[in-house]
Amino acid sequence: MDSYLLQISPPTPTSNRLSWIVPGAPRADADRKRKASRKLQFHEGVDLGLESSLVEASGTVDFPVPKLRRLSACPSVELVPGSLSTICFFSRLKNIDAYTSQTPVVAPGLCDEIIARADEVGTTKGWGTYVFAKRTLHVNDDRDLVRLTKGVCLGVKRACEQLYGSKMDWTQRNEPHIVSYIHTGSSKEGFTHVDWHTDSSEVTFLLSLSPLKSYSGGGTVIEAESKEKHIHLGQGEVLIFEGGKERHRGVKITEGKRVLLVGFLKRVSE
Numbered sequence: 001m002d003s004y005l006l007q008i009s010p011p012t013p014t015s016n017r018l019s020w021i022v023p024g025a026p027r028a029d030a031d032r033k034r035k036a037s038r039k040l041q042f043h044e045g046v047d048l049g050l051e052s053s054l055v056e057a058s059g060t061v062d063f064p065v066p067k068l069r070r071l072s073a074c075p076s077v078e079l080v081p082g083s084l085s086t087i088c089f090f091s092r093l094k095n096i097d098a099y100t101s102q103t104p105v106v107a108p109g110l111c112d113e114i115i116a117r118a119d120e121v122g123t124t125k126g127w128g129t130y131v132f133a134k135r136t137l138h139v140n141d142d143r144d145l146v147r148l149t150k151g152v153c154l155g156v157k158r159a160c161e162q163l164y165g166s167k168m169d170w171t172q173r174n175e176p177h178i179v180s181y182i183h184t185g186s187s188k189e190g191f192t193h194v195d196w197h198t199d200s201s202e203v204t205f206l207l208s209l210s211p212l213k214s215y216s217g218g219g220t221v222i223e224a225e226s227k228e229k230h231i232h233l234g235q236g237e238v239l240i241f242e243g244g245k246e247r248h249r250g251v252k253i254t255e256g257k258r259v260l261l262v263g264f265l266k267r268v269s270e
């Protein structure tokens with residue numbers, strides 16, 4: 001299993017600029033890989049000082065300053081506002097060019113806040129529907145959802161760009177969106193799964209906002225990876241794959257609620 005290392009320097013209280021560096025570990029030889037991970041272990045949480053030869057891609061992103069207040073309230077250093085760590089480890093799936101984060105990229109508290117706001121909007125303004133999913137919301141239709149998810153979405157979009165080596169943009173102005181599965185106990189109601197499909201995207205990210213304990217069943221299956229493998233993401237973890245190419249489905253939940261933050265992206269030239 002290859003590990004893909006994404007190093008992110010966090011913002012400081014005086015700066016709202018987030019820097020990203022992807023060390024060249026995936027393509028580096030085993031020795032350089034070992035060296036990189038040793039350094040990561042020794043320097044977790046601070047400037048990792050990776051050798052420039054290991055740096056494969058980098059970039060910066062600006063995000064709203066007010067969110068920085070979260071930093072001082074949170075003992076851990078944040079990747080983007082609301083996230084847990086300066087470093088995100090991605091694992092490549094076995095058979096296809098797809099990745100899961102090995103650790104959460106969004107803190108549980110922020111995941112819960114996003115779910116709560118989505119429920120509020122869905123209940124008061126009504127859930128949207130599209131061809132596959134019956135309980136959806138466009139994040140951009142609600143200012144609070146934008147505020148809560150902006151940093152996370154920019155961060156994950158940036159991770160997608162670095163993993164696939166191309167600049168990306170949302171497929172539509174109203175991207176990203178929330179998908180909320182619910183099992184009501186009655187066979188007629190609820191929205192428990194999504195059947196086999198491809199997305200109207202090139203790259204899709206699925207970020208689980210729900211903790212695993214809040215539902216039974218569920219998970220994502222990608223046909224070319226394995227029809228038997230249910231990819232279960234913990235709260236705040238993200239799956240990144242070529243959703244427009246790879247047929248996939250959302251497995252039926254048999255209990256509870258499963259909420260995802262979903263982003264549809266397309267490659268754009270620089």
Ligand SMILES: O=C(O)CCC(=O)C(=O)O
Pocket residue numbers: 132133179194199206219220221248249250251260262
């Ligand atoms: O529930 C899942 O894991 C899949 C969701 C999905 O494929 C979609 O919303 O397009």
Ligand SMILES: [Fe+2]
Pocket residue numbers: 197198199204243248
């Ligand atoms: Fe999909």
